[in-house]
Amino acid sequence: DFVCVVSSLPSLFMSESLSIMRTFRMLRILRPLRTISRVKSLQVIVVGLLKSITTVGNVFIFGVIVSFLYSILGLQLFSGMFYFCNDGSVGSKEECVGLYSGPGYLGGAEPPPNVLIQRVWINPAWNFDSMPNAMMSLFMVSTLNEWQKVMWAGMDITQIDQQPEVNNSERMAFFFITFILIGTFAWVSLL
Numbered sequence: 001d002f003v004c005v006v007s008s009l010p011s012l013f014m015s016e017s018l019s020i021m022r023t024f025r026m027l028r029i030l031r032p033l034r035t036i037s038r039v040k041s042l043q044v045i046v047v048g049l050l051k052s053i054t055t056v057g058n059v060f061i062f063g064v065i066v067s068f069l070y071s072i073l074g075l076q077l078f079s080g081m082f083y084f085c086n087d088g089s090v091g092s093k094e095e096c097v098g099l100y101s102g103p104g105y106l107g108g109a110e111p112p113p114n115v116l117i118q119r120v121w122i123n124p125a126w127n128f129d130s131m132p133n134a135m136m137s138l139f140m141v142s143t144l145n146e147w148q149k150v151m152w153a154g155m156d157i158t159q160i161d162q163q164p165e166v167n168n169s170e171r172m173a174f175f176f177i178t179f180i181l182i183g184t185f186a187w188v189s190l191l
Contacts, residue, residue: 063187067142070179071134077175078128081157084164087119093161096121126150141176142184151176 036042085096099116123129126137126149141147154172156164 059187059190062190063183066179066183066187067135067138070138070175070183071128071131073175074128074134074138075131077172078154078157080129080160081164082127082129082153083121083123083161085119085121086117088163090119091163093121096163124149124153126153138179138183141179142187144180144184147176147180 036046083093085093087096087100087102089100090096096119098119100119102115102117126133126140128134128137137150141150151173153164154176155167155170157169157172158165
């Protein structure tokens, strides 16, 4: 406590712009360490945590390597194939132009009659078009939070610039299932 009080006294008389004062204030963070040195059970816990850092680091590196390898494989399998047109009746990117008559339901009490909607060639946020996007898509799959959307999009792929078809590539589910088994369950069980 004495160090904290002494380091705070100069800040009363000097301007706030001095970075050396901020450094002294940072020493206040060390106050909880005094509690750890006095309580033996906390010492045991802290020593155990410090010893496990290398093991946790190795498991983290394993998870990153598995994600990296699956990202590369995902780039090869799915790059450019998750695009789709908001009008399901078109078959390709070239046909996805102009307007179409679709349901204009916007959440009101009664849906309005069909309205004209602009056709748009869309790429979902979770895709495999670049390494960062592939890593983020696999992270979404590894969290098991709405991972089915990514898998279903992978199962629907046809060709680049072609509209997806439901269950056109069912074998692509194997990619996602193996990633979940290896990249999620095995990784979490190692932790």
